[in-house]
Amino acid sequence: MLSAAAVRRGDRLAADAGLGGPVLMETAGRTAATLLWKVAGPFSARQPVVVLAGGGNNGGDGMVLARWVARWAGPAAVKVFLLAEPGRLRGEAAVQWSLLARAGVPAFALAGEPAPGAQQGPHQHQNPGTGAGAAPVAAEFPEPGAARPPAAGSAGAAGPHTETGPQPAADRPAAGGPPAAAGAGSGVGLAVDPFLDHLEAAVARARVVVDALLGVGVRGAPRPLAARALQVVGAAGVPVFALDLPSGLDTDTGEAAPVVPRATWTATFAAAKWGLVLGQGPERAGQVFVVDIGWPQETGTGVGGTGGEAEAGAPGGGTGGFPSARVLDAAGVAALLPRRPWDAHKGWAGHVVVAGGRPGQVGAAVLAGTAALQAGAGTVTLAVPAPVRTEAAVHRPEIMTWALPATAGGEWDAAAATALAQRERERRGRVVRVIGPGLGQSPGAAACLAAWLGLDRPAARDPAEGASDDDRPADAPHGRPADGAPGTDGEPGARAPEGAAAAGSAADGPVCRPTVLDADGLNLAALLGIDRLRERPGSFPLVLTPHPGEAARLLGWTTARVQAERPRAAVELARRAGAVAVLKGAGTLIAGPGGELYICTRGHPGMASAGMGDALAGIVGAFLAQGLEPLAAALVAVFVHALAGELAAPAEGIPVQATQLIARLPEALDRIRRGSPGSAAALGIPGVAWLRPPLEGDGAPVS
Template sequence: MSATYPLFDNAAGKALDQHATTALGGDGYLLMQRAGQAAWQCLLQHWPQARRLVVVCGPGNNGGDGYVLARLARRAGRQVTVVHLQAHSPRSGLAQRACTDYLGVGGQVEWFQHELPDADVVVDALFGIGLDRAPDAASSRLIDAINSQPAPVLALDVPSGVDAQRGSVATVAVVASCTLQFIGQHIGLRTGAALEYGGALAFDDLDVPVQVFAQVAAQATLLEPEFISRCLLARRRNTHKGESGRVVCVGGGHGTAGAVVLAAEAALRSGAGLVAVATRERHLPAILARRPEIMAHGIESGDDLPPLLATADCIALGPGLGQGEWASGLHALTMASGKPLVLDADALNLLAKRPAPLVDAILTPHPGEAARLLDSDTSSIQRDRFAAAQALVERFQSVIVLKGAGTIIAAPGQLPRVINAGNPGMAVGGMGDLLTGVIAALRGQGLAAFEAASAGALIHSLAADEAAAKEGERGLLPSDLLPWLRYWVNH
């Protein structure tokens, strides 16, 4: 199994279609028939007992794919009704041909009025990637009708209303049970709001010749679990703790020592050889009682911190840090240390007050922190997460881990990466502190910053999935992930 998969934006998706058509002799209808056949097979795989099908077709080639599916289903003895808006008669030559062939086997077409006919499965072949704006009023009513009926929904290529490039939804979109993508996988379906709409994501390359994919550049890569073993090589038999990375975690102001402890524990469970914590003096007894493997240092004066930082292979700065005078002093000293850094939480908030390009740093903002770093707002960040990640890269010249559903890792001169793991149970305080510790441990063990951020985010999300699989997502705690971090760094 591959460790990564290419993801394409809309322009690249259209280029793939054009090159594929050329490679198949210039007959676009052949490609459309393959798409319709793949969709029909996908429907049979998921709902083999379905007898009544409603196929909602749009005016373009996505609608043409739907007409092909409808024809095949009717020839297989299914009860099929194609529904479209009065204004959505087929417009493209290929869609017109597919509609004619469907009608030629006795197929029926109905104009949408108020609700859809009863069905065992509804097929969304309305817009695909052709829609780059909010659906109009009539289309919105049709999408609402798809969502309000009880049958499962198979979306062809993209759930209608979802921006396949940005992953955002302007107003309304089809909530699919399954989405079958054709030829290339869409970059926008793997992050942000789109994850609420796509359901189970499936893919069919339609047997397009492999040389087609060499002609079109991907815009991101999707990371799978196999990526971890590519990054974390087996250790020497004669290794020692100093070779496994020295991590210093700086943070834990009054009342927030738990955050820096979580980061330190995550670093230990992710293979760091030595982990130290720089925090308030009063926190030392509790830290040592919880985890004696942590080397805890009480830092009340700035004079005490530089000698500790000098020992580090990587510094994790921010968990529980705060933004007061003590925090600002530690922040300034750490930023000036010249060491590889992983910045999270209040380290990012302090950076936002005085933004500047950094040297050898990994920033791990959630959307709210990203908004502060870019003088923006959270909704703008979420509207186009890839653009936000790239803006952060350009502003800080650093590796960026934009957290959230479909975490994005971006870096100067690198193709962005997307994490194909994680679950809603991770939406709880402390999860980001854990991620900071994981990434710092991998960076301290010698991984390059982009690799450490990518592997760390993937390990963190996979550990969360394992922990949630045992007891459920609701009530998942960051500390529940610790045993699974150890599992995945050894997997």
């Protein structure tokens, strides 16, 4: 996931490696043509493609695509509208314009200012700034079926038109019309109004419009001329296939003026761009396909990403726009999944303790616990205020419950902090805490949270923790016996703060454990101050799972700012807390304390329902309990959760309940292990991957 600045840097790295613009453009345009054919083809003179091209490299991509479609289906199957004066084209776009002429592809362009003394009219327009070689545009681009003969001796700025040039498809009569290169153009090199009229007429008859007007080079909202052309396209209601980005969409923020097309498909090159997943990007881009154009590996942006790897050497590096992120995919997540040994026992898979479930919100803790169980935790306990213990216990017989000290009103009592730690110590095995689902924000809950985070006093090593090692095979995950508590490096107490042994000993206070903070756990942490989380003793593993509102409270931002700057917000949460931060919502972001950033593009709006977050917190806990490091646990949990949400929805837009998602967790895990739908292979075009594959129940848009 790249910013515009990162794309430029990637292009430079590619060029340094010998992959120059023309090579990349050819790969981009040809692959996009293949993809277009797959999603919207076949094309013919009766089912033509109209390409709206701009004067930059995005337009160049469109011209490459047009050339290939013409080669496969005959020149009458495609028509190019260049919203620029050909004489002003530079670099690769100029080359592509020249190649279009050679291929006999019908095309229209804007006419330049007439040369002094030249007769007015579309064929007489001389392109300024092109010197002696400037040629009437019309001569280069014959319009199929037009009566006028080709202008003789034309030699354009972009190269001579030669009738004998390679025109593989020109001798193939296009369906429903005369041979493509038989006649001369009747309307190329046009003033603006006739150009737009022709565009309107062509679009009305088109099978699909290819939007190649503006790509990552866009600056601000489309200017008036571009806006008029986009308006024409939008008004026609014909499906739009956008190249790189829907034209005018802000590459970094996803801001979009009203004229920015609502594409049915977008083929984005090298890697996805932030603008496709932020702001209005998702609704403008439609189905997004990531097209590998051959950037060298050093750029770190292979198709589909590999997930689970650091983004070392990736373009962007935080310069301008947002930092780069890796897109989670099934293959990358599969590599991170814990591998259960054949002789595994429940201790191997850890013990998730969910602390929450105040009266009226017991369900939140139940959902987190059930999700933890379904995601593979060896043991799950719901630690709840005593008055609700029975209510918590009735749901799943596999789940234990601990009744903890409560106030008269059934809220958490401050004494519960120590009581919980005591109950944990009575059991062997690796304990992970999921703190927050239904916790409430009572003073007692706040006191417990501070104690569990070790922020009320120095924390100490839990002597019972070491014993749990005996339960595990020698190569068991989580090589850190006490998970970051002081003295875990083999010298018990060696790094313990002064007085820690007394202050935080097993006998008289809570110890710290790998922790997931969610919901009110986060709201209370915000009151403590997010920066204080860095002070937690021993930097024990910590994963925060805020939704945008909770993230705003933690950062002291508005929710709107969090949403507008999601990548920055995620990185900031992780940096300030010194923890792994999962910023939930469409396009969940996972940030590591070292600046790592990942995005999960899976899941769907049907998952916007109560309890989904509780389920996610429980799943993160389950993977911590199974020995994954916190970043890996968060990555796996987010992906599995999203995939289970997809499996639970019969179709796009159908609401899913948390219990339905939780029920599908084992299947989601199995899919990931076996390679889930949405891999590049599933689309059937090597080097092309869905950014977010269609839901299976939705009827795949590809044939």
